[in-house]
Amino acid sequence: MNPQNKRSNDTDLESLLRAAAPQLRPPHRERVTAACERAAAGPPPAAFRAPRLAVRALLRVAACAVLLLGLAPLLRTRPVTPQRAPPPAATPAPVAAMPALSDLSVLMPSYSLGAALASEADGLTDDLTGLTDAINSRALAILF
């Protein structure tokens, strides 16, 4: 339905309901008199007390205080940590003291890696051979 039509229908229905409400008739005197007599026969009403505006205001303030106390841990900001002092500037003296990059062997002794690499290669070859044998035996087991 078109929203404008819907709004128009709502307005129509509201005006229909208002128009269809029964009119008020004049008060029923006997009924009123009976009610007054019944009220007068009972105890008098309690003394009028002014609305407790101050109490209400105090209650609102107390409620706000409780709410703020509950929110305080959430709203509390962390203390700012003091900024660290910058590290002292490194002096390039040790680097500058090197005569040249070609003299690296002066700083680090040279090692011979040939024997170690050859033994590692032999180990890898053995592992590969064992793995191939295992695969072949499994494959034949599946076939037969």
Place this chain on the structure above:
Amino acid sequence: MRDVAAGDCAAFRSVAEALEPRLSRFYAQLGVPEADRDDLYQEACLRLYRGAASYDPCRPFLPWALTVARRVMLNWHRARKPTVPLEEAQAVAAEQRPPGQGAESDLWRFAQTRLPAASYELLWLRYGEDLDPSEIAAVTGRTAVHVRVLLHRSRAALARALDTSGESARLKHVR
């Protein structure tokens, strides 16, 4: 109401006289039988008289009075027997006309037969008693937003019922 709280009978009589047509119509619209309206009116007046001191003059009087009257009616609903005498039931059945027969004034009767009691009560408080949603919320113990939502649904349900029964076009024609 300050005079009523001080025990002024004349002031109470004027209040009771002003309220009598309102409360009678309120009870009649919400389905209280004629025989019980007098008792409910007197009980509501008695409570208003005794509770006059608790009335806040800053607030409108009619919603407060209707709140008291509604609570009296709810107590009456709870206390009464679930059955009605046969003569009374026949009288009610004879009094009710089927929807579709009647004039524009039967719209409320149509709504009463087609809507749930709570929806009908909200519609009556809004359009019959002309209360604001916030005042209805105070009377019925709901929030104003809830009342607005329920009113919207009640209007929609009533419009659907009118459309399906063909009453809508007839009412527009009567209007």
